[in-house]
Amino acid sequence: MKKEIRICGFGGQGVILSGFIFGKAASVFMKYNAVQSQSYGPEARGGAARSEVIVSDEKIGYPRPTSVDFFIAMSQEAFDTYRKDIRKDTVIVIDPELVPKHKIGRPVYKVHAQKIAEKLGNKIVTNIVMVGAATAIFDVLKHDAVREAVIDSVPKKFIEINKRAFDEGLEAGKNARNEL
Template sequence: MRQEIRICGFGGQGVITASVILGKAAAVYDNLIACQSQSYGPEARGGAARAEVIIDDKPIGCPGVHVADILIAMSIEAFTRYGRDVKPDGTIIIDPDLVVIPDLPERAYPIPATRIAENLGNTVVANIVMLGAVTAITGVVSEEAIHASTIKSVPARFKELNERALAAGIAAGHELKGLGRG
């Protein structure tokens, strides 16, 4: 059941926060085993950011992701760098407003997370929209677990906004999956 997930984009998009929330959803709320690692450029905002989560029901011996089962790309630079490092039957989730590619692979799901977050009132929750979408599309963690982990991980004053972002991402993921995309 091992799932290797890479979330990538640029600093300021909440890539690392998303990976921590996803790992916590798996380990704390779905009673799985998870490990998380991260890497980012020297710039606080705008530099490259990558975070990885491995989820398994058995002990994790090697914590590195070499070829992902799931890739979430939130910038074209991230997709260009990591888009090839996905298993042939893996899932790719992109923000099509930021990752513009001419031929979207059949196994790719375009989730306009930044646009959805903007419509909710704050683009800072685009990462939470993506977490909802990846949960709905892949089932890598349960919807209950991602909800509980998100709510426990965000400041109380942003709880309602994050709940709406998560619900919007789950809805967008279910809609695309229902259309047979991927």
């Protein structure tokens, strides 16, 4: 088993943290090998940012994706920029509010992550909603392992809201699967 995940958005959305959480879930809370890499512009916020994770049950040589299995986009610019080299059957997950122009003639999983996060009281957990949704849609990593990785990766005083964001994301992901 080898899966490659690309998560992209704009700087400041927590794109890198999202990749970090998948990598940690796979390699610390499960027995897989994982590598996570990133690229981003010099801006602290704004600009397109990208985080990539490879999860495998074998040793990982080349540490960057060569054939993306799962593509998550949280901004229009990132969706347009980082989609170019994905496969015909790559699973795509987007937030339709953040990526309004997503009709590309192929199925796309839609998760209203930012709306869900706003309802939870803080837009800042949009990324964790997306992590939850993607966990349900991809169904490669154990849901509990990802939840553990979320708890282990966010500041202590924000654990509760992040747990809720993750759980709501899981539900949203399951719904998105049913819709498609």
